[in-house]
Amino acid sequence: MTRSSRAFLIVFGLTALLLSVAVAAVAVSVHRCGILRVDVHDWEGDGQHIRLRMPGVVVPIAVQLVPDAAFGEVPGEVLEHIELMEVACDALARQPDFLMIEVHDAREHVTIAKQGDDLVIEVESPDEDVHIMLPLSLVKSMTARLARLPACKARSIDRCRDGAGAVFGHGSHAIVVES
Amino acid sequence: MARKTVLIALMIALTASLAAAGGGQKWLHVRVDEGGEDGERVFVNLPLDLVEAVLPHVSVENFDRGKVRVDIDEIEDVDLHAIWEAVREAEDGEYVTVEGADENVRIAKEGAHLVVRVDEEDEKVDIKIRVAVLDAMMAGEKDELDLLAALEVLGEQDDCELITVQDGEERVRIWIDSQKSGSE
Numbered sequence: 001m002t003r004s005s006r007a008f009l010i011v012f013g014l015t016a017l018l019l020s021v022a023v024a025a026v027a028v029s030v031h032r033c034g035i036l037r038v039d040v041h042d043w044e045g046d047g048q049h050i051r052l053r054m055p056g057v058v059v060p061i062a063v064q065l066v067p068d069a070a071f072g073e074v075p076g077e078v079l080e081h082i083e084l085m086e087v088a089c090d091a092l093a094r095q096p097d098f099l100m101i102e103v104h105d106a107r108e109h110v111t112i113a114k115q116g117d118d119l120v121i122e123v124e125s126p127d128e129d130v131h132i133m134l135p136l137s138l139v140k141s142m143t144a145r146l147a148r149l150p151a152c153k154a155r156s157i158d159r160c161r162d163g164a165g166a167v168f169g170h171g172s173h174a175i176v177v178e179s
Numbered sequence: 180m181a182r183k184t185v186l187i188a189l190m191i192a193l194t195a196s197l198a199a200a201g202g203g204q205k206w207l208h209v210r211v212d213e214g215g216e217d218g219e220r221v222f223v224n225l226p227l228d229l230v231e232a233v234l235p236h237v238s239v240e241n242f243d244r245g246k247v248r249v250d251i252d253e254i255e256d257v258d259l260h261a262i263w264e265a266v267r268e269a270e271d272g273e274y275v276t277v278e279g280a281d282e283n284v285r286i287a288k289e290g291a292h293l294v295v296r297v298d299e300e301d302e303k304v305d306i307k308i309r310v311a312v313l314d315a316m317m318a319g320e321k322d323e324l325d326l327l328a329a330l331e332v333l334g335e336q337d338d339c340e341l342i343t344v345q346d347g348e349e350r351v352r353i354w355i356d357s358q359k360s361g362s363e
Contacts, residue, residue, distance in 0.1 A: 091232035106217035
């Protein structure tokens with residue numbers, strides 16, 4: 001084997017290895033973050049069927065890149081319950097699969113269930129069927145991002161001063177300040 | 180042969196431990212049935228440890244960190260804790276019986292339970308709570324009811340019916356058991 005073909009093989013081998021590692025890393029991330037699925041089937045009108053499949057890993061990355069100002073005025077009620085949402089996500093993730101809520105009436109059938117690492121919301125009605133699979137890790141990363149908004153931090157500090165605990169989200173971790 | 184036996188024993192032990200872990204979980208169930216063919220039916224199933232994890236982080240008006248603050252101004256002369264202390268120490272029996280034209284109310288201590296029954300013309304309410312649960316609930320400050328502590332005690336108890344309300348065709352039932360589906 002000539003020296004140049006050996007060099008080519010080494011470069012090719014390294015590139016293939018790097019690509020394999022990158023593909024494996026992406027596969028692991030996609031598996032860990034799950035896939036956001038939205039299916040809407042409109043039974044009325046022209047019977048549209050909307051399907052959305054998005055790797056959950058895309059949303060946290062995109063959300064991290066959005067500047068604080070772009071979130072605009074997040075309603076106070078949402079900011080107040082960030083801590084609760086983070087805790088609920090963690091606690092839900094530890095539970096077995098279960099049907100959390102089911103509402104049944106003459107027109108609609110609504111279910112909210114925990115399936116694997118996802119929250120599954122289904123609405124069936126004569127007008128439309130909606131099926132949403134929301135990875136819990138996605139909800140968690142969204143709440144962690146909202147927790148880093150200045151308005152949310154200020155609110156947490158205020159709560160601390162009032163004698164309650166506060167949580168500042170940091171990705172999948174959180175710093176808990178107990179009064 | 181010995182290796183196979185060990186493997187089978189390990190599998191049995193693993194299955195048993197998983198079953199025990201799953202069976203230890205208590206679930207809070209709520210059923211609301213409006214009755215009739217078109218009536219709305221609502222089913223809620225929640226693992227108790229999920230409720231216990233989330234409750235300390237809920238803060239609304241008179242509810243904070245799993246505790247309900249009772250507005251003392253409204254019941255200025257009533258010491259809930261003192262009343263409960265007296266009931267707890269007392270023998271079994273009926274403590275309050277109201278017999279009216281339209282409704283009957285009965286509050287009694289029956290063994291390990293406090294039982295409240297309201298019987299109106301078209302509404303029936305049954306509440307049955309363990310004394311230990313009420314004990315935990317009343318253990319805090321004078322003007323507080325500790326729901327979180329009560330839930331913890333509930334989780335250690337056997338399956339039990341908590342509240343049943345029958346109002347005409349409408350039926351509300353709240354109970355705790357070890358089944359996640361809460362089938363009736």
